[in-house]
Amino acid sequence: MNRFDYVRAGSVAEAVAAAAEPGAAYLAAGTNLLDLMKGGITRPTRLVDVTHLPGLDRIEALPGGGHRVGALVRNSDLAYDAEFARAYPAVAEALLSGASAQLRNAATLAGNLMQRTRCPYFYDPASACNKRDPGAGCDARGGETRLHAVLGWSERCIATHPSDLCVPLVALDAVVEIAGKAGTREVALEAFHRLPGDAPERETVLEPGEMIVSLRLPQDAAAFAGHSRYLKIRDRTSYAFAVVSASAALRLEGGRIGAARLALGGVALKPWRARAAEAVLAGAEPGEASFRAAADAALAEARPSGDNAFKIELARRLIVRTLTLAAAGTPERMLALPASAFADGSALHA
Amino acid sequence: MSFSLTLTVNGETRAIDLDDPRVTILDLLRERLHLTGSKKGCDRGQCGACTVLVNGRRVNSCLALAVSLDGADVLTIEGLARGDALHPVQAAFIDHDGFQCGFCTPGQIMSAVGLIREGQAGDDPERVREGMSGNLCRCGAYIGITQAVLEAQARLASEQGEAA
Structure with a gap:
C-alpha cells in the first residue's frame, strides 16, 4: 500500500x-x-x-413521505431498520444479498454507490485496463467475461457496476444529495453513474472534492411495498457478486398493473433502469405474456461483449421470474436466502 | 507524523501511538499488541479469519484502518473466555468438532458471537449458514460449525432466560 x-x-x-x-x-x-x-x-x-462526521448516520422519515438515508448508514443498519424495510422491502433484500455479514456491518451507503467494478482485469495490475490506466487497452475483451456487460458497454470498457443495493434504489427513483465547495446539489441515482464511452476512468458525475451526504427515496417509492422483489443469480449460494440481478416493483390496481419499476444489475457499468419494459407493463394484466414482453423490451438493445451471450437469455428469464414473484406479493418475512431465485417467496404466506 | 488513538481492547483501555496510518486493526492487534488469535488469511476481506467485534459488531479487521477506529471497543478471541471458563460458543465448537486445522476458528467463533448478538438467524440452520457465509473453512467443517452455532445460541438464550 x-x-x-x-x-x-x-x-x-x-x-x-x-x-x-x-x-x-x-x-x-x-x-x-x-x-x-x-x-x-x-x-x-x-x-x-x-x-x-456527526449526523450522517441517520435514517429519517420525511414529512411529506419518503425517507432520507445518511451517507454513513451501515448496510446492516439500513437492512434491519424495520420501518425502512417495510417501506422498501426490495432494498432490504438487495442489501442482505450482498457481501458478507461482516462487510455489511462496516460498509456504508455512500461507499456502496462509490465502489469500483470487480472486473478481474481491473484488479490485476499486469492486465491492460482503460479504467485503471486510460488508453492502455482492455484485456477483458476476448477474456473471461462472465461478470461483464451486455448493455451500455463500449470498445474501451465492458466492466459492470457490482452493487446490489443500487439496483432497487434506481428502480425507486432514489436521489443522491451531494455537498461540494459551491454548496449542495441533487442528482438522480439513475444519472449518477456514467456509462464507459470513451472515458471509462470517469465513473460518476461527482466533481473533485464533492461528497455524497445522503440519499433520498421519494414520496411515491413506498407505494410499491406490497409487490417488490430483488433476485440475484450468483455462482455460489451466498457471498458472491451478481452474474445478473433484477429488481421489480409493481403497483397492482383492479387486476392490472398501475405502475411498474424494473432495474437490472450485473449487466452494465451502472445500475440499469429498464424504462422500456416499465412502459410495456403499465396498464397490462400481470402474467407470463406481459412479463415476457417486458423482458424482451428490457433487453432489446443487449449484445454480448465477449463470450457472455448467455447473460442476455439469463436476464430475460430472471426478469420474468422477478416480476412473477413480485406480483405474487412481497414475503412477510425476509427469506433465509435473500434474493434467491430458487426459493418461492409466496410459499411463506402458507 | 504520529497518530495517537485510544482503543478499548478486550475490556482494557489502551493509549496507542501509531507512526503510520496504513496499519489495519488486524496488524495492530497481531504485530503491536501481540494478540495473535485473530488470523491473517486473505487480508482482503474474503475469508473472515480476521473477524473481531468492533463496538459489538463483527467486522473484517483486515479492512479497517486502526487510526479511523479511534475510541472504539474491540473484542477479540482472547477476550471471550472468563478465566478458564470457555465462552459457550467456544465450548460448542469443541463439542461439535467445529474445526479441523483450527486456522479459521477464531474468526468463525467471533463471527458466531456476532451472529447470535444480531439475533436474525433464530433456530434455522439455513439462516445460520447464510449468516456465516463470510467465514471460509478450507477443512470443510461447516456441518459442525452450524451445529455449534445453533447449540451455543440455544444455551445463551436459556442462560439469559434464567438470569431474567
Missing part, C-alpha cells in the same frame, strides 16, 4: 475542502478502498476520513 496523508474531517465543509486536492479520496469504512489500495490498484495520496 502506498503512503498517504491521513486527514480526519471535523465537518462536511472541512472534508470537501480537504478532498478537493488532486489525489485525495474519501475514507468511510474502507471495505473496497483498502482492498484496492492493498492491491496497488488505487494510490490516493490523501485519505479524508469522514467516519467521525
